[in-house]
Amino acid sequence: MVLWCATCTAPTPPKGIEPEDPGARLYLRHCAICHGAAGDADTVICELLLPRPNPFRQGLFKLVSTTNGMPTEDDLVTTLRRGMPGSTMMSWDWMGEPDLRALARYVRGLAIRGRAESIHQTAAVTGRRLDLTQATAIAERELLPGPTVAIGQTIPPTAATLAQGEQLFLRHCAACHGEDGRGLPQTRDLPTDGTWLWPRDFTAGYLRGDASHAALASRILAGMPGAHMPNTRLAVAETEALVAYVQSLIPEEADRRHVQWRRSLRVARVERLPQDDAGFAKVDAVRLPLTPLWWRQGAVDEVWLRAVHDGAELAVQLQWADATEDDRAVPGRALGDGVAVQFTHEPDPPLFAMGSHDQPVNVWRWHAFDPRETAGITDLLDDTLHARLDSGLGLRTVPRVESTSFHGLDSVAEAAGGGLPLSAKARWADGRWTVTFRRALAARSPREVDLTSAQLVLFAVAVWDGTHDAHAGSKAITTWHSAELAR
Ligand code: HEC
Ligand code: HEC
Known part of the structure; x- marks a missing residue:
């Protein structure tokens, strides 16, 4: 296990939670x-995600099948x-059934704990004598799932x-969903609390749920308590x-x-x-589905990946639709179009943290222009030039290609040493980017993932759309997928 960061720490369980519980371990x-x-x-x-992750302590869920709204x-x-498509809640189907059940019980435990603490606090304010154990017993009763709704067949x-x-x-439905089930466009940007x-x-x-009879009937009869359905x-x-x-509409x-x-x-593996x-x-x-971190209609929703190697070098080609080519620095835009692939040999790395203190990831990325080259320049331009840049002229620089490693959200990227081990070729045509990375299978630095051995490697992709995604945090991502190199 490599420890690159002395200051990064693993998340610790809240007080009173048994870290030996498999649900707790997986959850953390x-x-x-x-x-x-x-x-x-x-x-x-x-703060970077729309919709926002559920606060389980409030006991509100969307996908329920019971009369009292408890899952x-x-x-x-x-x-x-399944995960919840259209949000960053990914599918965890690669975990075994016992792990999923342990997680489900743990999530329910968090809801009960939240409810119990709030009952306990209310009791204290009103002067009622009620200890936390009693409050927990009440919360457990309250949050017990009710009978399931009668879904028919x-x-x-x-x-x-x-x-x-x-x-x-x-x-019953068209007032919110529109007569064709496509939603009402005028409601798209109305404020919500994010959840x-x-x-x-x-x-x-x-x-979020699927289109099976059971799922749709449950949505209709039980509603979606965590949403306005x-x-x-x-x-x-x-x-x-x-x-x-x-x-019939879907x-x-x-x-x-x-x-x-x-x-x-x-x-x-090919000859050439x-x-x-x-x-x-x-x-x-x-084909890998993409999810925007910040939901917006029309975000790039899929990327096609091809990979092949010749025993010495790996080539990875990524293709995705993007109506506009954003390859120039424009005021107010941090990044142009871009793509990144992150790799790791770790068996169960966290997806969102860009690795963790003990599970680093190696990121290959290409951006249509290098914001470091233009930083400061766009700020200095006068208003007339800004207007011209806004009209699409922009400052062009060389694309940015790099192979870096991260070991947690707060880690600073550490570029792999030894020159530029990674190359990228990019082309935009007919509303489509094609970017091809190439790298030697052998890592040239300990910060890079080595691909010479027969191990499985996990990878995930991120795509930036310069027209719409104003900052580095707004991008569309995939979950972890696995690749095996034929020998
Ligand atoms: C990248 C952030 C992210 C991670 C990691 C994540 N979730 Fe979520 N989760 C979300 C978001 C966002 C939602 C809300 C989706 C929505 O409402 O459309 C959500 C919703 C949920 C819900 C609510 C379901 C419902 O019926 O409303 C459950 C349960 C849940 N997550 C469990 C988990 C568990 C267990 C894990 C770890 C195995 C996990 N999540 C990891 C982002 C995440
Ligand atoms: C008051 C407005 C409102 C009404 C009335 C309403 N819905 Fe919804 N519905 C919503 C909202 C809001 C969502 C999205 C919730 C979210 O994901 O945050 C939704 C989501 C859905 C979904 C998607 C479920 C999923 O798995 O993501 C379906 C299907 C649906 N509604 C069907 C119906 C049907 C059928 C009716 C009529 C019986 C109906 N709705 C009535 C507001 C409404």
Whole structure:
């Protein structure tokens, strides 16, 4: 284990929590960075995320199947398996069932603790004698999941069923979701507290839960208590017709499009690395869904990755759609278009912290221009020049290509030594970036991931859109995927 940073520390459990509990251990490693060690969602990273991570201590959840709005353990496990597409809540399906159950129980424990402490405090104010154990017993009773809603079953989408479902949709749902289920555009930018969003285009597949009968019926009958989606009381036959209608609005498989499952990629070994697009076109591509850290309609939502090696060098090609080429420094814009791939050999690294004190990551990145070259210059320009820069002229510099390592959010990037071991070629054409990285398999510094051995490597991708993403923190990211290099 490499320890590069003497000052960085691991998160510590809040008082009274047993660190031996497997749920606690997993939670602190993977979840606390966003949801807070005590479940308060008060971490630095929360400020960068829309929607905001749930504060579990408030006991509000969106994906529930019960009459009282409390998730069952199965509800929570289902959420952890799928993640919540359209948010940075990734899928944790790579964890085993016992780990997911331990996490679900731990999350519930945080909600109970939050509720118990608030009952205890209220009692103290009103002068009632109630100790924390008694308050916890009350909280446990209160937060017990109620009976599950009566979801009925899938029925064939006949014309009569769909007509009945449409009537119900227009009566109960269209006021918020629009008559076509695409949300009301005028509500898109209305203020929220960040934990919930206005109804979006659910026909595009941005569904926190999936589009199965059980999931949609639960959303309708139980509502989404952590969001502004009310529950609607319906007879079983009505629920069945409405679900059939809502399903008819959602194209098949659309609810799977944005799910951040871990993919595994086999990197083939070839005689000679591809030299051009035609060569790369023969390499299998994997589609990786992207999630913007700060939700916005129209953010880049997928990147295609191809990787191949020749025993000495690895080539990784990334392609994504971007309507505008942002390769020039413009006032008020910190970064142009860009892409980064982070690698690690660690088995279960935290995703968001850019590594951790004991699990460093190696980041390869390319940016269409180097903001360090233009910093200061754009600030000095007078207003006329600013106006011209705003109109798209901009200062052009060489692209920035670097291989760095991070070991935690507060770590400063440490560039790999030994010259520039990494090269990148980029091209923008017809609303699409193609960026190809190349690097020797052997690391030239301990700060870089070595790819010569047969080990599995985990990787994640980030994409910046210079037109929309004003600062380095606003980007679209993938979860960790795994790659194995063929020998
Ligand atoms: C990058 C930040 C991030 C990390 C890491 C993260 N989450 Fe989340 N989580 C979120 C966000 C954001 C939401 C809210 C999504 C929404 O409301 O659309 C959320 C929501 C949830 C919910 C609420 C489900 C509901 O029904 O409303 C649960 C439970 C949850 N996360 C559990 C976990 C667990 C357990 C882990 C660790 C294995 C974890 N999260 C890791 C960002 C994160
Ligand atoms: C008062 C406004 C309102 C009404 C009425 C309403 N919804 Fe919603 N609905 C929302 C909001 C807000 C969200 C998004 C919540 C979030 O993710 O933060 C949502 C989300 C959804 C989703 C997405 C669930 C997911 O998995 O992400 C579906 C499906 C849905 N609503 C269906 C319906 C149906 C069907 C009805 C009518 C029975 C209905 N809604 C009535 C506000 C409403």
